[in-house]
Amino acid sequence: MYILGISCHYHDAAATLLKDGVAVAAADEERFTRRKHDAAFPERAIAWCLESQGIGIGDVGLVAHYEKPFVKFERILRSHLENFPAGFKTFQMAMPSWLGEKIRVRSVIRKRLGYRGDVVYVDHHLSHAAGAFLPSPYREAAIVTVDGVGEWTTTAYGIGRDSAIELWKDIRFPHSLGLLYSSITAYLGFTVNNSEYKVMGLSPYGTMDRAANPLYGKLRRVIDVKPDGSYALDMDYFAYQRSDRMPSESLCRLLGGPIRPAGDELLPRHKDTAAAVQMITEDVVLSMLRHARKETGCQDAVLSGGVALNSVCNGRILRDTGFRSVWIQPNAGDGGSSMGAALQAHCAVLGKPRVYRLDSPYLGPGYTPAQVAAFLSGRGIKHTLFATREALLDEAARLLQAGKVVGWFQGRMEWGPRALGARSILANPCLPDMQAILNEKVKHREAFRPFAPAVCADDADRFFECDSPLPVPADYMLMVYPVREEWRARLPAVTHVDGSGRLQTVRREANPLYYDLIKGFGKLSGIPMLVNTSFNIRGEPIVCTPEDAYRCMMGTGIDCLFMEDALIFREDNPKDMWDGDAAAAD
């Protein structure tokens, strides 16, 4: 039986298809529409999921939606009742889409997909919890979910046992750690629901010392944190519950100035603000994890929600909470809830046992060498084909060693926001100017943001002070660890200002080609590690199709592209070059 899980209408719309309880296809809508964080009904992602299995919508037995729309609508109405007349503008902004589509999920699914079967609704945080626990390797685990807001819940914890999940306690809107982080993101002039990771990247440039950071104490005034990790915000400092801006004037006064206009210089107080919110987030998340451990008595934890993508905080979990191990799914935000909703429908609605374990994040579209060859020939693109895998790996390692920026398009696309070696841009981490080259030629992103290192799992301990045994979320680029002191100067492109690295560990069983490439590069350079950054230009989603990948290479400074068994050089195809700099946007 097929179950289709859907998340949409807020941000990061996505679809997941289960076959007899096993996820066989999953993708975010943005990859198909080419609109970053696309929130629209995931029609194209669903179409691809069905096509990948050679089925039609009539073959789907159940559709699971990732939240209860009426409950969320109730929260929106109640917020407006409480804040009347301040919410006039947000009422005008929200109602057309709510009355048009968001509240009529069942009819939208039926109309857009031609689906005639049952639709089930899984609470937002239950979807998060299911997306974290049900595909995890644990039979029993503590569950903690932290995000902006679902229906009412913003944070919850509970337990997962076998196929059952119980969320025991929650914290409700407007008190939200995710929205606190987003408010600071907005205050720092970055885009909400998109650039929170920039605040995380900026934080080490500020004072990461609670006593010495002048803004930490001030920001602590806006949040009351209890010893059990529960918290409440002082809503005088926030405007999101009544207007279309996040921080209130009071918060701006508290932090010593107005909202930073996008693109303006980042002053020391901005960096200290980023550091302060990062430290508070870590304090709260680690504290609630410790509480969840005490309450559940579990040795293992799963974490989900947008805040679970905070890899700096994740890197501290095992060290500071007493948990034996932790698991976070690669698409821990709202997109991953489509998988959670579908798995919860399988277990709780159909009453079937869980049979799926997420071992591979490569659940998206893939293209065979024949399909790639047909694309290249059809477009008249000059390319070289490799007869063997070994020849391809040798050439890729040689080009990387020579300092080339390499596009890497291999196998099925990743599930989640991180490029994990299927749609990646790869480079040599040992070159002192590689970070500047990548920023200048390809990514056009802020200079303060470092690039991520990809290292084979068996080499991770040599370069990083990581947990042992290595947690699986490191495979999904969800853990930040300190780079070992002796390697920092030799790995300038991937070492952050505080000496940390957001590594991706690669296990051969998960991605043998990528693993062998890193090892092959290591033989040439002496350091088996690569820079891995997402295959896109700023403002665009990660590439999905061969066309997207080729277009991205030709619009940027990527030197060459390995697409399945073909190698394409940018310089060989000058007719297709275009100005990617002009298209780059936040």
Place this chain on the structure above:
Amino acid sequence: MGIGPGFSRPLPYAAAAILLCVSGHLIRRWLGEAGPIPVDATGGALRKAGREWLAGLRLFFKGPAAFNNFVFLSIAYFLGIGLTSMFIRKAGHAKSGVEGSEPSHWRDLDLGKQDADAYYRPY
């Protein structure tokens, strides 16, 4: 048979239509909705031009639609939300808040124990 006042005396009707559109687009700008409709750039020049023309047409009619929405939603807001809000305030219902003196901010949830039937409900 006449063809209607809009054609026999077009000026006031044209002025009203323009006013409606301009107001609608100003409302859209205020709501942060302004901006072109994305157009699929694939296909030949003729197909692309057709898509752009349709997108322009859709954009044009978004003005009057935004104006109508604004009027109806304003009525709903001030009569529905406003009156209810005043009523619940008079009835003494405070805002959903939290007390700093409470030992914990966790609240009971008990989610996940519900029957399968509960999943079929959107509420």
